[in-house]
Amino acid sequence: MQANISQFWDEHAVDNRAFPLAFDLSRPALDFAHIAEGFGVASARIETFDDIGPALDRALAHDGPFLLDVLLEGDVHPELIGVKCGQ
Secondary structure: OHHHHHHHHHHOOOOOOOHHHHHHHOOOOOOOOHHHHHHEEEEEEEEOHHHHHHHHHHHOOOOOOOEEEEOOOOOOOOOOOOOOOOO
């Protein structure tokens, strides 16, 4: 979310400012895998490097939609991401 809003601000010549609190998806912690299961969608939560292989195996073996909830570091550096808003 931070990368998207930073890119939007850059493309529309908006001076940098603090990110809106609504764009912080780390508090409260959200478990998208658990949420998906509540909607009947199979899922796996990937918290470590070792979780990737088994989760991908489960997803590829599953007949139907499958959500991979990949946890990433909390500090985002939008200036390092070369994505344009709306791309």
